[in-house]
Amino acid sequence: MFQADLIASCIKNNKVAKKQFFETYFGKMSFIALRYSKNSAQSDHIAMQGFAHVFLKLNQFKSQSSLTINEFVKHEFISFIVNYIKEIRSEYYVASTVKAIDDPDKTYDLFLDSKFIDVKNVSKDVLIKSIQALLPSQRLTFNMVVIDNYSLTQTSEFLDTNEQGIKSTLEKARFNLQKNIETNLKLSNYESAV
Numbered sequence: 001m002f003q004a005d006l007i008a009s010c011i012k013n014n015k016v017a018k019k020q021f022f023e024t025y026f027g028k029m030s031f032i033a034l035r036y037s038k039n040s041a042q043s044d045h046i047a048m049q050g051f052a053h054v055f056l057k058l059n060q061f062k063s064q065s066s067l068t069i070n071e072f073v074k075h076e077f078i079s080f081i082v083n084y085i086k087e088i089r090s091e092y093y094v095a096s097t098v099k100a101i102d103d104p105d106k107t108y109d110l111f112l113d114s115k116f117i118d119v120k121n122v123s124k125d126v127l128i129k130s131i132q133a134l135l136p137s138q139r140l141t142f143n144m145v146v147i148d149n150y151s152l153t154q155t156s157e158f159l160d161t162n163e164q165g166i167k168s169t170l171e172k173a174r175f176n177l178q179k180n181i182e183t184n185l186k187l188s189n190y191e192s193a194v
Helices: 003-012 015-038 040-062 069-087 124-132 134-146 152-158 162-192
Strands: none
Touching: 003 015, 003 040, 003 069, 015 040, 015 069, 015 124, 015 134, 040 069, 040 124, 069 134, 069 152, 124 134, 134 152, 134 162, 152 162
């Protein structure tokens, strides 16, 4: 089925088209949800709710627009995730007076070759676990800018903040992600040795 036919059939409640749409996009959405969520339970919830949200938005897709159906689905799904995280943000508030102590011998810049961790060789499981351990604002910002290639301006509009705040959050996310990867690699190596 072509994209326009698939969308039109889904809107008309065609079961075959709905099944094809589900089989085509649910796996992709589930993986995106896994990156944006704090754990697999939240990921499953986001994937199901988000899929329903995107499915209901299909009537807004215009085949003549500059977006492909893949881009439309991804954009709508990420928009749903951002709103979902905003709605539950009260779950994440933590008061803290602890300051991070930076080890001067370590570099946490993911774009430099780290002598401790080769980010390109980190397993998908360790990377996902490390991303999930980020604070929600850092996880959202990191996913949107680094993985999903949204600009700083687009991200700031999605998250209702300024670009300087996004830059600051992104730097914190990179630093914390490097620490999380380091910790998870140590745990992974310890578990495999035992």
